[in-house]
Amino acid sequence: MVDRGQTFELFRFADTVQSVAVEVRCGAPLTIGKERYYPAEIVLKSDFVNGRVGLQVVHEDLDEWERCLDALQAEEVAEWPAGGPSAWVDVVPDDPVEVTVHDSPSTEIAVRVPIDVASKWLEENRLRLDRVRAAVSASS
Template identity: 35%
Template structure:
């Protein structure tokens, strides 16, 4: 695998200062087939981080989740795994999408972040996914 710099798989952000991102730092040192990553939540009210290991199956599931979002369906990504769950509700209570990060196994905290996303955000994330797969050869 080539020497690749860290990259963002997910960047959901708006002009109000609300964001949820997933930052991939590189190969996981304790598991040779995974990537070390973290979920980062930042809002004017609350912020936090949660460590995460991305396997090829989680990356494939993110691709499927993006397809569902593109079709207008809400998603819950990584829901059946140990570790955090990221859900996206396209029509949240505040008239914009809401991202819900649940970390039931470690911190037992759930954060709901309304984010006014641009119209092309799904396509941009499909491109981010392609770039991550190409950089890390994760699905090869």
């Protein structure tokens, strides 16, 4: 059984020195009309800079992240979540993987982090997506 107030990682890019992850709180969402908004944070950790920036995740964002994973598997650049006035990340599947965290468009702050990801990073991120989907479904 899923703890409805639990926080799950939607994705994580990490090596021994730095990481970028998105943490989603899958408890009681903010409901406006039929849409449910789950509070989330992009979390960046490195020896140089550490930071968190908030955003809201809706069900469609999970589908969009799955499309991003497909793009990354095809060695294409991915941006998530697309559009909107919130924070976002873009991922370049080079060696090392480059993850850029963008704050909201109003601040125009961005931090690019090269990460030597483990060989199974794609499969692990698909499993994280599945766990968030299950938690979101349980909170409906």
